[in-house]
Amino acid sequence: MFDSSSLPSATPALAPDYQQKIKQVFAEVGKVVVGQQYMVGRLLIGLFTGGHILLEGVPGLAKTLTISTLSKVLHLHFQRVQFTPDLLPSDLVGTMIYNQGQSVFEVKKGPIFANLVLADEINRSPAKVQSALLEAMQEKQVTIGETTYPLDLPFLVLATQNPVEQEGTYPLPEAQVDRFMMKVYVDYLKKTDELEVMRRMANMSYVGEVNPILTKDDIFAIRNLINQVQISETLEKYIIELVFATRRPADYDLAEFQQYVQFGVSPRASIALHRAAKAVAFLDERDYVLPEDIKDVAGDVLNHRILLNYEAEADGIKTQDLIDAILRKVPIS
Known part of the structure; x- marks a missing residue:
């Protein structure tokens, strides 16, 4: 934990x-x-x-x-x-x-x-x-x-x-x-x-x-201040686990999704999660990252990078379903 x-x-x-x-x-x-x-x-x-x-x-x-x-x-x-x-x-x-x-x-x-x-x-x-x-x-x-x-x-x-x-x-x-x-x-x-x-x-005369x-x-x-926001090694490893879970769900007790994944996210996802989590912490007036910051941006960062196959489309499986399952299953250790 x-x-x-x-x-x-x-x-x-x-x-x-x-x-x-x-x-x-x-x-x-x-x-x-x-x-x-x-x-x-x-x-x-x-x-x-x-x-x-x-x-x-x-x-x-x-x-x-x-x-x-x-x-x-x-x-x-x-x-x-x-x-x-x-x-x-x-x-x-x-x-x-x-x-x-x-x-x-x-x-x-x-x-x-x-x-x-x-x-x-x-x-x-x-x-x-x-x-x-x-x-x-x-x-x-x-x-x-x-x-x-x-x-x-x-x-x-x-x-x-x-x-x-x-x-x-x-x-x-x-x-x-x-x-x-x-x-x-x-x-x-x-x-x-x-x-x-x-x-x-x-009101047609309204002008904002x-x-x-x-x-x-x-x-x-502000970019320089966000660079100074601290993120622990534990949370950095957590980001990597989330990324790897999109590539091999079966390794993370998510075998039911393995058949649907054609490609997981690229290394750009790790970088984006890291940067976005720091920005969320800064906007929340903190100089350190919490697990909730990573989870907050995970959907927006990962959803367009996961490529599911036609079988997933036929079964009604969405990328957000996989992301939600990953956030539930992957532990922070």
Whole structure:
């Protein structure tokens, strides 16, 4: 069992000024977006840890609005790209244009050159466009012609996809899905929240104005503070056990799931769990990680990385079923 007696107490090193600013970020976004605190929290975890986020939910749940509002509150350069079947890689990263007046080729940079890039309905574009994101997401750079251009930091890709309309879509390749730190399922609002949305939108003169709270320097400072959050060796080993349990469930008393698993999660999952758990602890105003922090993000970090076979689909087995079973069975020792 996990021994909580060895945990340090919260220290002033957590920078209460930044904690207060983060609370203000939630409040400012709440002026425009109602009831999506969970999604905002996951987006902040991605931003503070340098991890890209994939959002999945039915239309009308304010995914795009939340991201655009958050960019204003964080004072970051924001670009939205609507992915369509006729989108070209050059529409995303940019291209070379011939200047007749000076008889030279000039670079016209694409919308990827921003801090927050919203790839709206990412699964509506063909593979060649989706793959154009790979270098940017992984290397934080883009190649146009023969020249490589670094992207402005912080750089984050926030992608959305619609789960209910699959006609004319292109499923994301596993290699690209794995590059997203978390896949967040955005659910319907509660009744009280939807009532508030209806009242706001019924007033056509309503305009939600937000104020910038954090700067780029603040974001990098928060990243440094999250790096200093402590995680015990016991919990680090617990993360590894969770990851290995997705690959060989039978070794963890989960033999009933072994026949359904085609591939478990990649090593990127271990890194993402480690970083995300630290960020959760920091947002909870602690400078140490608890087992609950790891369990809190396990679903969002693991669900899109586990590849189940057709037999699982036929039997109605979901990746979340396996994750829930792993969290119940794998001990903390």
